[in-house]
Amino acid sequence: MAAHFLGFKSIGIEWDRNACETRYAAGLPTIHADVSVMRTSRFDEIPKSVDVLAGGPPCQSFSVAGKGKGRRALNEVKEFIHRLVDGDDEARIDEDLRSLDDSRTALVLEPLRWLLKAIETDGRDPYKVIVLEQVPAALPLWEVYAKLLRGGEGRLNGVKYEAECWQLKTEQFGIPQTRTRAVLVARRPGHGAIEPLETTHLPFDLHRGKRNTSQPDLFSADSGTSGSKQRWLSMAEALDAASKLKGSPLDPSRLRRGGKMKFFVVSNYGSGGNPKNRGRRLSSEPAFTVTGKISRNKVYTSTEDYEAARSDRFTIPESGVLQTFPHNFPWSGNDQAQQVGNAVPPRLGMHVLSRALRGNAPSDDELAASVTWPPVPPTTTAELRVIGCGDQGQCPPDSHKVTRSHRESAP
Template sequence: MAAHFLGFKSIGIEWDRNACETRYAAGLPTIHADVSVMRASRFDEIPKSVDVLAGGPPCQSFSVAGNGKGRRALSEVKDFIHRLVDGDDEAKIDEDLRALDDSRTALVLEPLRWLLKAIETDGRDPYKVIVLEQVPAALPLWEVYAKLLRAGEGRLNGVKYEAEYLQLKTEQFGVPQTRTRAVLVARRPGHGAIEPFDTTHLPFDLNRGKRNASQPDLFSADSDVPGGKRRWVSMAEALDSASRLKGSPVDVSRLRTRGRMKFFVVSNYGSGGDPKNRGRRLSSEPAFTVTGKISRNKVYRSAEEYEAARSDRFTIPESGVLQTFPHNFPWSGKDQAQQVGNAVPPRLGMHVLSRALRGNAPSEGELAASVTWPDVPPAGTAELRAIGCGDQSRCPPDSHKVTRSPQEPAP
């Protein structure tokens, strides 16, 4: 998404069939495959002109919302990173990786393995830029990555990078939600040092104190911060702006009271088993972190609705807008809420990629254009699906389940 709005061409590798369907509908070239399979046996299918490696390995095993096995395995994964660079037997490494508690944890090594593959493949050049994103718990891994990339030792064969790792808060870049991400940016020497990211908005105070749903200031008016950086973007501002765009599927009329957007959201997280302890956000504040479970968050227009348990839910287009996806983005396939929550907010992605590839922030014009997605004709979607899925024989196992009649022979 970010690459598209910045004018860069890209090709995606995606394991989840539903996410592929959304990408095909959006006109984004995608290979439906497992990244480890692509690296091991289909690497030649990646055009040699591809010179940027960007990825977000699965974060569930590292996330504070998960079971924590990945966090406990951080030291083990660091060891695997060093073993890969030092040239240990990869068959043995793969065997040891399979013994981890969560197989997804091993996927955080894939970007490094892709870089080593590019370095060791005749006719390929090392990637000029590498951009990786994960939950904050993975920042120690990006630190290890950065140190190794700067050194260029072992299997890196003298290939060195300027590399920095940092935490970014999405609301400080105009995303209407609070979400902290760990980012690694690395690029070959010659482009200057990677400067700190300039934030465009103020941070949201997470320690502003608990509010009671019955308090009279529940719907306190928005207020601008005079001078300096812009105030963070609220849910009401984002949804209202999206609803006013031509042909927008975002209809927030149900969330208005006397013409004003007034509601509050009760999260499905942080309850400690007691629903009364669940967090609340006002419409005049940024959203909670948009996860794959956002459809479980409950929306109320008043304290009376809350007391009567009459709640609403965000729609998929609305959830996408809170992630800074275009209002008309063509979400497709199943598990759309999970697709929304798994994604990097495109506006944050634009800031990261623009800084990594061009050394500056995205222009106001580029950011303004990112609110609308261009229409893709059905023929274009079908062509991308044919390229990405082909005859389905090379897609991940069991990803295309087809029910056949008893008379129909198996392929």
């Protein structure tokens, strides 16, 4: 998404069939495959012109919202990173990786393995730029990556990178949600040091006052700017603006009171270690981190006895807008809430990629254009599906399996 709005071409490799359907509908070239299989047996299918490696390995095992098995395995994963670069036998490494509690944790090694594959493959050049994203708990791994990339030792065969990693808060880049991510940017020498990203908005104070749970009607919020930075963007501002765009599928009338958008959200997650203590956000504040469970968050417009009030849910287009996807983005397939939550917010991606590839921030015109997605002809979607899925024989196992209920409900 970010590459598209910045004017760069890209090709995706995606395991999840539903995410592929969305990408086909959006006109984004995608191979429906396992990244490990693509690396080991289908690497020649990746065009040699591809010179940027960007990825977001699955975060569930590292996330504070999950069971945290990946966090407990951080030291083990650091050891695996060093073993790969030092030239340890990969078959032995694969066997040891299978002993991890969560097999997805091993996927954080894939970007490094792709880089080594490019370096060791005749007729290929090392990637010029590498951009990786994960939850904050993975920052120590990116720091190990960065140190090794700067050194160029072992299997890196003298290939060195300028490399930096940061924790970034999404609301500081004009995204109407609070979400912190660990990002690594590395690029070959010759383009100067990698400068930190310049934030455009103020941070949101997660501890702003104590709310009275029986009167969650504190709809006022700080406003204005501080110096050259704008105040963070609220849910109400983002949804209201998106609803006014031509052809917008958003109909936020149910979220309005007295002509103004006023609501509050009760999170699906507990806070403070208490699963019953559901967090609350006002419409005049940024959203909680948008996860695959966003459709379970409850939305209320009543300020009186909200426990007895009728709750609503964010629609998929609304959830996408809170992630800074275009209002008309063609979400497709099943598990759309999960697709929304799994994604990197495109606006954050634009800031990161622009810094990595061009050394500057995205322009105002580029950011303004990112609120609308261009129409994609059905013929293009069909062509991309054929290219991405082919005869389905090389897609992940059982990913195209059709259940009886699906057959019975099919037109």
